[in-house]
Amino acid sequence: xxxxxxxxxxxxxxxxxxxxxxxxxxxxxxxxxxxxxxxxxxxxxxxxxxxxxxxxxxxxxxxxxxxxxxxxxxxxxxxxxxxxxxxxxxxxxxxxxxxxxxxxxxxxxxxxxxxxxxxxxxxxxxxxxxxxxxxxxxxxxxxxxxxxxxxxxxxxxxxxxxxxxxxxxxxxxxxxxxxxxxxxxxxxxxxxxxxxxxxxxxxxxxxxxxxxxxxxxxxxxxxxxxxxxxxxxxxxxxxxxxxxxxxxxxxxxxxxxxxxxxxxxxxxxxxxxxxxxxxxxxxxxxxxxxxxxxxxxxxxxxxxxxxxxxxxxxxxxxxxxxxxxxxxxxxxxxxxxxxxxxxxxxxxxxxxxxxxxxxxxxxxxxxxxxxxxxxxxxxxxxxxxxxxxxxxxxxxxxxxxxxxxxxxxxxxxxxxxxxxxxx
Ligand SMILES: *[C@@H]1O[C@H](CO)[C@@H](O)[C@H](O)[C@H]1NC(C)=O
Ligand SMILES: *[C@@H]1O[C@H](CO)[C@@H](O)[C@H](O)[C@H]1NC(C)=O
Ligand SMILES: *[C@@H]1O[C@H](CO)[C@@H](O)[C@H](O)[C@H]1NC(C)=O
Ligand SMILES: *[C@@H]1O[C@H](CO)[C@@H](O)[C@H](O)[C@H]1NC(C)=O
Ligand SMILES: *[C@@H]1O[C@H](CO)[C@@H](O)[C@H](O)[C@H]1NC(C)=O
Numbered sequence: 001x002x003x004x005x006x007x008x009x010x011x012x013x014x015x016x017x018x019x020x021x022x023x024x025x026x027x028x029x030x031x032x033x034x035x036x037x038x039x040x041x042x043x044x045x046x047x048x049x050x051x052x053x054x055x056x057x058x059x060x061x062x063x064x065x066x067x068x069x070x071x072x073x074x075x076x077x078x079x080x081x082x083x084x085x086x087x088x089x090x091x092x093x094x095x096x097x098x099x100x101x102x103x104x105x106x107x108x109x110x111x112x113x114x115x116x117x118x119x120x121x122x123x124x125x126x127x128x129x130x131x132x133x134x135x136x137x138x139x140x141x142x143x144x145x146x147x148x149x150x151x152x153x154x155x156x157x158x159x160x161x162x163x164x165x166x167x168x169x170x171x172x173x174x175x176x177x178x179x180x181x182x183x184x185x186x187x188x189x190x191x192x193x194x195x196x197x198x199x200x201x202x203x204x205x206x207x208x209x210x211x212x213x214x215x216x217x218x219x220x221x222x223x224x225x226x227x228x229x230x231x232x233x234x235x236x237x238x239x240x241x242x243x244x245x246x247x248x249x250x251x252x253x254x255x256x257x258x259x260x261x262x263x264x265x266x267x268x269x270x271x272x273x274x275x276x277x278x279x280x281x282x283x284x285x286x287x288x289x290x291x292x293x294x295x296x297x298x299x300x301x302x303x304x305x306x307x308x309x310x311x312x313x314x315x316x317x318x319x320x321x322x323x324x325x326x327x328x329x330x331x332x333x334x335x336x337x338x339x340x341x342x343x344x345x346x347x348x349x350x351x352x353x354x355x356x357x358x359x360x361x362x363x364x365x366x367x368x369x370x371x372x373x374x375x376x377x378x379x380x381x382x383x384x385x386x387x388x389x390x391x392x393x394x395x396x397x398x399x400x401x402x403x404x405x406x407x408x409x410x411x412x413x414x415x416x417x418x419x420x421x422x423x
Contacts, residue, residue: 050262
């Protein structure tokens, strides 16, 4: 009896240990219905993934009654900007709020990392007021501290703190800033400007632009190889492919759905592309090292070089290698794999038109060619599969962890059972 109880305990511990620890803001807020509007918008804008992918963060939540009247009428892109101002890239719990040096500080928010926050718009002013009150407001000069600290909701020191403030922080102009409707965006013009002229010409000449445009409304993510990527050795001669194959290749460079960088970082499962369907899986997996995200096709890796556009429901990234689906260019276990583009690096950095969260990466562009940076801040071995490990199972980390957990359990169980039998 005692032995089987401890066996169960062992199983429970082993199962818990197999779970990768990281915070999940949706889960943290699910027992607080008073913040359900805030939480729903975090999910719709994918800001939840951005929060989950960051190590040190404070989320300033606002109760439904104070938030809904201000947000509900606006398009999701505006809501995303406003909520980004409520995600502070530092850890503030009540104790730290009352220890702000000189009683006032400007703290960086997620909005600042979008690269299109002029002046002080991307910062919040946190001021320790008289009588233990802490005020919050936009850092734009002339703004009032219109919101104040109400209570601490939940915290995991010193990773994430969720605190309630009395009213949303509405920076001047943030609600009226022109929010280009996704259907107004000229995708080809943006791609040309971002140094992806070859790709832009290909999607136009093959009519794939029409498919992209009709997909935008439901959410679309485009990975556009830059012009250098098409000049790299190992890039297949497109004139040798059938029209249908070229179209598949181009559709493979887009995902159905809005998938900003934070979502790419937190997605462990293979992601379907527009090419996914009857002709094959045509999926992509991602790995992350710090701020750098690498896409894996099964044939070779490609680094996400820059954010060209992140405007719900459309995200456009430039990537530094053409994405070669294994369905067209050799399956992993195939006896004669297609030439690895890995062995033919294209060291030319891509054109970086604007600052972006990605551009803040420890210089993934200037760094050595295709191998993803091997230093992983979380110290997780999974985040740094070598470029050569392309053939490994997608999502092998989670599988690996669980598998080794299972093996450990199996060994323990076997040992215990045999000791039971012996006694
Ligand atoms: C986060 O938590 C929510 C609610 O518990 C769950 O539905 C979701 O799958 C979780 N996300 C991740 C990435 O684990
Ligand atoms: C605090 O205020 C003093 C005097 O005004 C100034 O010299 C110092 O730099 C301030 N410290 C911080 C952290 O802002
Ligand atoms: C924050 O706002 C208050 C009130 O407007 C202002 O007095 C203070 O100087 C601001 N703090 C900083 C660091 O700018
Ligand atoms: C904070 O994050 C680290 C790294 O992910 C983790 O090991 C630690 O347990 C977390 N702390 C809390 C309180 O969750
Ligand atoms: C989009 O931009 C391209 C290239 O700059 C241009 O040729 C095209 O006419 C534009 N389309 C629209 C609808 O404005």
